Amino acid sequence: MVAHTRAATAPMPADPALAGARILVVEARYYEALADELLAGALAVIEAFAAHATVVTVPGALEIPAAVAILADEYDAVVALGCVIRGETGHYDIVAGESARALMDLSVQRRLPLGNGILTVETEAQALERARVAEMNKGGGAAEAALGVLALKRAAEAARPR
Numbered sequence: 674m675v676a677h678t679r680a681a682t683a684p685m686p687a688d689p690a691l692a693g694a695r696i697l698v699v700e701a702r703y704y705e706a707l708a709d710e711l712l713a714g715a716l717a718v719i720e721a722f723a724a725h726a727t728v729v730t731v732p733g734a735l736e737i738p739a740a741v742a743i744l745a746d747e748y749d750a751v752v753a754l755g756c757v758i759r760g761e762t763g764h765y766d767i768v769a770g771e772s773a774r775a776l777m778d779l780s781v782q783r784r785l786p787l788g789n790g791i792l793t794v795e796t797e798a799q800a801l802e803r804a805r806v807a808e809m810n811k812g813g814g815a816a817e818a819a820l821g822v823l824a825l826k827r828a829a830e831a832a833r834p835r
């Protein structure tokens with residue numbers, strides 16, 4: 674017999690397991706206009722699931738992991754939002770790579786459902802089309818990912834023998 678647990682990417686808004694879930698949104702506002710779009714997309718998804726969002730703002734993507742580490746114990750899932758655009762130096766690799774690595778470590782080590790909506794792009798045009806709610810809506814996608822893993826976690830905990 675094959676047991677198929679559908680994971681993570683497209684939870685249903687009607688999922689009662691997610692209603693009231695406490696979602697921490699940590700946004701880096703290094704690029705304000707992009708941040709507005711990412712946040713709008715994420716909040717619309719969280720609202721559609723009747724979950725509850727708390728938004729915390731940090732200056733740049735490098736500060737997101739520390740904010741998550743400090744605050745995550747009070748929340749069911751986390752959505753990280755930001756944008757890193759390549760410049761002239763190797764700094765891009767540090768900001769993009771280290772923020773992603775630290776978030777992945779936090780998510781796995783703390784069994785923390787986390788959607789990574791930190792764009793890592795070459796140009797502002799690439800960032801805009803990915804951030805815009807009306808286009809690729811990556812903020813909304815990150816929120817769906819976090820909620821999907823939260824639904825998976827709750828289902829796994831409910832199925833675990835006591």
Ligand SMILES: Nc1c(NC[C@H](O)[C@H](O)[C@H](O)CO)[nH]c(=O)[nH]c1=O
Pocket residue numbers: 701703732733734735736755756757758759768
């Ligand atoms: N260049 C970008 C940054 N850089 C700033 C860092 O994230 C950090 O705030 C600073 O090094 C102080 O610790 N941040 C972004 O979010 N996006 C960038 O493109």
Ligand SMILES: CC(=O)[C@@H](O)COP(=O)(O)O
Pocket residue numbers: 757758759760761762763764765766768
């Ligand atoms: C992502 C970055 O770090 C970038 O914005 C910084 O630009 P630069 O490498 O030109 O200092």
